Amino acid sequence: MRKVVFHKLCAELRSRALLEETFHVTIEEQVAMFIHVVGHNWSNRPIAFEFMRSGETVSRYFNLVLDALCILARDLVCIKSIDTHQQITSSHGRFHPYFQGCIGALDGTHIPACVPMHMQDRFRGRKKFPSQNVLAAVDFDLRFLYVLAGWEGSAHDSYVLQDALSRTNGLKIPEGKYFLADAGYAARPGVLPPYRGTRYHLKEYKGTREPENPKELFNLRHSSLRTTIERAFGALKNRFRIFKCQPFFPLKTQVKIVMACCALHNWIIEDGPNVYVYDDAAWYEALPRSVRNHTDMHQENLAWAKKRDDTAKMMWEDKVGQTVP
Structure with missing residues (x-):
């Protein structure tokens, strides 16, 4: 992930109020700790040492960023075009x-x-x-x-x-x-x-x-x-x-990690777009779900x-x- 893409992601999370800065930890630091976990498979202890934070702080912000990315995934992991490629x-x-x-x-x-x-x-x-x-x-x-x-x-x-x-x-x-x-x-x-x-x-x-x-x-x-x-x-x-x-996380957290990483993957490919297509688009209707024999x-x-x-x-x-x- 390039620096400009990273900062654009942090700005998006900030503008949507998905993450909040605290007196001691900025949104950029929160996201950076999360990326070290999923991108480099770092455990809690080396991240706490690298960022000079307690293990509890690292764990808390990891889960906050994870939940924020899962919400952002609703707009990133979706069909945006039905035209033949x-x-x-x-x-x-x-x-x-x-x-x-x-x-x-x-x-x-x-x-x-x-x-x-x-x-x-x-x-x-x-x-x-x-x-x-x-x-x-x-x-x-x-x-x-x-x-x-x-x-x-x-x-x-x-x-x-x-x-x-x-x-x-x-x-x-x-x-x-x-x-x-x-x-x-x-x-x-x-x-x-x-x-x-x-x-x-x-x-x-x-x-x-x-x-x-x-x-x-x-x-x-x-x-x-x-x-x-x-x-x-x-x-x-x-x-x-x-x-x-x-990964040594609860199963529910492991499922969230998959979704969050797929959202990050799309964000990197799209280079941090500013325009999103939401699920209520007219063409994005499901096939009829009537009961059929x-x-x-x-x-x-x-x-x-x-x-x-x-x-x-x-x-x-x-x-x-x-x-x-």
Whole structure:
């Protein structure tokens, strides 16, 4: 984080009255102590020594800044545009017009969690350590659009997504738009996964191994776009060292830390914007949440699977047409 971005963040927290200066501790010092914890994974004692404060002071202001950033995250971690990104529109013939309407990618990642002994079985999934399964949606600028933290590491990604879509303040996918997802998710309105049982990862197409059918061609281009979510997770974990090991905080605090760090990540990318888009924007309405039976939901899922088939067929026909003299 550059100095100008840091001071702009402090000014924003001050102007919104999310933090208050005291006689001894300024807002800049409060935020600096917080960043040392999440950015460098410093414990309470070295921060108290570095800033010449008591351990109680460091702990108190850490929680105050954490709560302030979680409030600020409501404006930072959200969908700000539903236009098709330039990365798609500028690649005509490869991504456009096949992925018209795609606004980003979503996936889950595992972040180390420190939980009581009686809860460790639920939080121990495919990792060797207890973790929380964090669902996130990002755009092609690596900005986080939605984050849901706190799920046990043993929870399947599809269950976490279902929870995110069913919440009142959960993930709201604008009508006609969708996110790319991996094969762990099913095709459904707003979510477009690749074909299962077909070559997908980019390393499988190295060298002269060209796609041999429409499904492989679709998976190759799908994978090229969906790597955005992996890059976003990598940038987040490299930027905030606290995610490299199990933090010694209560579980509720660990969930807040994930949200606060995603908000800081967006703030750094945007270089501290002055204009925000709030959740009450007209286009940011959720899909109708009326009670539907399983038959209707099944038909919608089939429709999205057909959309994927049509897109793959179109890609293949265009590719074959270009190779024929």
